[in-house]
Amino acid sequence: MHRRRYFGLAAILAVAATPAFGQAAGPSAGAAIPDFSGIWAHPSFPGFEPPASGPGPVVNTSRRPQGADVEGRTLPPTNSILVSNPARLVGDYTNPILKPRAAEAVKRHGQLELSGAGAPTPTIQCWPEPVPYIFNGVAMEMLQQPDKITFLYPNDHQARRVRMNQPHPAKVTPSWYGDSVGRYEGDTLVIDTVGVKIGPFPMVDFYGTPYTEALHVVERYRLLDFDVGKEGLERDVKENRRPPGGADAGSAPDYSYRGKLLQLQFTVEDEGVFTMPWTATITYRRGGEAWREVACAENTRELAIAGRAAAVPHADKPDF
């Protein structure tokens, strides 16, 4: 209930919030609405940047040498910077944020990965990716309007919608992306999400860390000067692997860009699976090129790795 109050207090009428109208006043009296528009890239895998301090996300215990440095330059294959191994997603189930049930789920996921069978995730099964899982995406585009924000993610053309300056409904109907409401707090966009549906592969990350109906995610987006935000980029390359040669989906970063970075800091709480709230960041750079589509149903990497035709959804009777 306090979540609803949290945003209910902010249910102030939206005032011409788009950057199109310049520095229009937002809910925080007189504050400028920050312009987060455009394509943002984060070609790291799995993507969550552990926080500088405090409880952080589950990380991969399987490591391999980093593929590229913070500026996207390919590193020698034998370099000594060991980061998350994308081919083996073996989560650290001893992370103190995990309650025993969650730790067991992460352990099972890792065992499947180590067995070579591969553990299912929403991504490889073509199901919607809930928050915070979807933040793992290699790119994101945010479309800001006065009453709503639409997020686009390249993986299977996923889209999330955020209602601005409104409370959550008294009774939230669970949905794939949950009920998201937002507001501006000065230079920061704050989004609060509850009501995320429990799907067939319920997890908040690539390590099988589960969630319950109590999942509550708060996102805080703000622009940072490059020299300030690069601290996040450096945390990123210490943990997440960057493919040598750049990402092959979404939008590759413009490494020459030294303008503002966009940093997402998010907090996750779920008393059903976590012992405490935890946080992480995603530090985005500007995307350097047009949006590249990723269609799950044509998953060519699956074809390459598994050596067989993908089983795509089909119907044996008409749809309508």
Next chain:
Amino acid sequence: MSGIPTQSSRRSFAWTIACAFSAAAFVSPAMAADGGSPIPDLGGQWGRDMLFFEPPPSGPGPIVNSVRKADGTVVLLNQCCGIVNPWAGNDTSPILKPEAAEAVRKYGELVSGGTVAQDLHNTCRPEPPPFVMALHFGVQILQRDDEVTLLYLLYNTVRHVRLNAPHPDNPAPSWQGHSVGRYEGDTLVVDTVGIKVAPVSTVDAFGTPHSPALHVVERYRLIDGEAAAEAQRKHGAIYRSNPAYGRGTIDPDTGKKGLQVEFTVEDPGVFTTPWSGRVTYRRLIGDWPEAVCAENPHFLGTDATIPTAQAPDF
């Protein structure tokens, strides 16, 4: 329209006005498009509780649903767009070249026999124009200075239309093609080329194929609300206050403008002539309804399988 434009003429069609708009700005109806003409406010959620393409006001039209009689004759269905089965297209349409007619005939035989032929929609793939307009019950339009974004109701389909920009010289084929647009008075004109050809690619729900030469021009404009309601009724739409899965609720207020898309399709590999069709939308009310392909109960009710991988993707 005479003949198929060359790639270069398409580029010129797509305009080369490189307006230095702000990258971020959402379009306000009060803002000028060019030379002071107002930009139509097409933004928001639009729906139609119907399928397929409506006929054009004149000239060659799309393949329509038909019934095959025992003696082999084909009878066109009176209402183009009601939700009826099976989906057997009129393979005798003069717009079809012989190979395309044969594809439509085979598709019709399959579905008339109770088999569901795979298409982009029921295999959860992204859908290009004009196919995407045939089977989606809703579209959300976001207008910005430099881009119009179209989000269709079923998961997997988001289209990006770059405004006042040319097509690249050699657009890489993609599921939804390369779309550019401009405003012409009260109309948004969208030009699309570079649509990928996959085994399940069709331009409609009747198995009509396309080639890499597919070229689609869409013209979006607001129309009178009552005219939109009448167009939907006339062509088979049913008003439902509690719509089924994957459909939004149509706003019954005919005082609100409707949205009509007139589109033209050219593909010398498949069609004998350019042809046109229409799609009419009305405003949707309420929150955007989720419709996820992988959980589509119509699919899941029929032993649907979803893509799986035995090994990680990365």
